[in-house]
Amino acid sequence: MSTSPLTSPDLPRASSVEPPAIEARGVHVRLGSSDILRGVDLTVERGEVVALLGANGSGKSTLVKSLVGIVPLAAGHVRLLGSDLGPRVPWAHLGYVPQRVSAQTGVPSTAEEVVASGLLHGRRIRLPRGWRATAREALDRVGLADRAQSAVHELSGGQQQRVLIARALARSPELLILDEPVAGVDQPSQEAFAATLTELTRGGMTVLVVLHELGALAPLIQRCVVLRHGLVVHDGEPPHATAAHAGPDHEHLHPHGDDAEHGASAGIDMGLIDAPLTHHNPAPARIDRGAAS
Numbered sequence: 322m323s324t325s326p327l328t329s330p331d332l333p334r335a336s337s338v339e340p341p342a343i344e345a346r347g348v349h350v351r352l353g354s355s356d357i358l359r360g361v362d363l364t365v366e367r368g369e370v371v372a373l374l375g376a377n378g379s380g381k382s383t384l385v386k387s388l389v390g391i392v393p394l395a396a397g398h399v400r401l402l403g404s405d406l407g408p409r410v411p412w413a414h415l416g417y418v419p420q421r422v423s424a425q426t427g428v429p430s431t432a433e434e435v436v437a438s439g440l441l442h443g444r445r446i447r448l449p450r451g452w453r454a455t456a457r458e459a460l461d462r463v464g465l466a467d468r469a470q471s472a473v474h475e476l477s478g479g480q481q482q483r484v485l486i487a488r489a490l491a492r493s494p495e496l497l498i499l500d501e502p503v504a505g506v507d508q509p510s511q512e513a514f515a516a517t518l519t520e521l522t523r524g525g526m527t528v529l530v531v532l533h534e535l536g537a538l539a540p541l542i543q544r545c546v547v548l549r550h551g552l553v554v555h556d557g558e559p560p561h562a563t564a565a566h567a568g569p570d571h572e573h574l575h576p577h578g579d580d581a582e583h584g585a586s587a588g589i590d591m592g593l594i595d596a597p598l599t600h601h602n603p604a605p606a607r608i609d610r611g612a613a614s
């Protein structure tokens with residue numbers, strides 16, 4: 322009998338120590354005729370705040386989707402909050418915010434109703450007592466308390482994104498997985514969101530967040546995992562942007578993938594993250610850390 326990729330015979334079993342929030346081993350995803358992820362290992366310990374970085378198309382969204390079971394694994398194993406991916410995962414304790422999608426539901430809904438839908442999961446088909454206060458509190462955390470009764474289709478794209486974040490927060494998740502939560506969100510709202518996340522992580526919440534740049538979330542990030550062409554090419558300390566990279570005019574788009582030409586950056590070579598999606602240099606690039614700043 323073949324072993325299902327969703328079981329994890331070679332992952333260590335739970336011990337007296339709390340198992341990691343995320344354990345992924347050898348994750349391989351094939352979409353169409355392409356190998357999008359080519360054997361990704363990722364462990365996120367409880368209480369960690371980890372950023373997932375990489376160029377466009379490097380596989381970040383695919384990885385988080387595979388972690389939450391939205392895209393199937395061709396090979397590898399995932400365990401969330403100590404359980405193999407599947408019905409045993411305590412989904413009620415997990416929040417997932419997909420990459421920018423509309424919060425519109427097809428039927429007219431208020432922001433408060435969309436947030437409250439986050440309280441439904443598994444066999445819970447009725448909203449719990451006190452749902453309105455919970456939804457309001459979550460909206461307050463993303464700075465939208467005053468829009469609770471607004472129809473979501475009347476909200477801007479950035480506000481709809483914040484409604485989806487509030488929907489995930491309403492569950493008081495132990496593990497929060499966010500795919501570019503602050504893309505298209507203005508700076509004050511990014512800072513407000515960073516303050517909210519700081520408070521939640523102080524309470525022990527684990528966070529895996531896909532980002533293009535650390536931005537307002539930089540002070541929270543404890544570890545960065547960088548993907549390139551479906552492989553992890555860095556797993557360690559966050560990059561420290563040089564003056565050139567930190568400047569407001571820096572575009573974070575480099576016209577080359579040749580890291581040797583790019584050695585002036587400190588921390589992770591930003592070329593590693595920003596390299597264009599070409600296959601002329603598919604091997605993991607060197608990791609240029611600790612260069613002069």
Ligand SMILES: Nc1ncnc2c1ncn2[C@@H]1O[C@H](COP(=O)(O)OP(=O)(O)OP(=O)(O)O)[C@@H](O)[C@H]1O
Pocket residue numbers: 352353355357375376377378379380381382383384
């Ligand atoms: N359903 C699909 N079928 C085929 N290929 C897909 C599918 N979804 C994504 N891909 C491809 O997989 C690759 C990785 O996409 P993914 O969205 O994971 O990258 P990403 O790192 O999140 O990019 P971005 O930063 O632009 O969001 C891309 O080349 C994309 O075109």
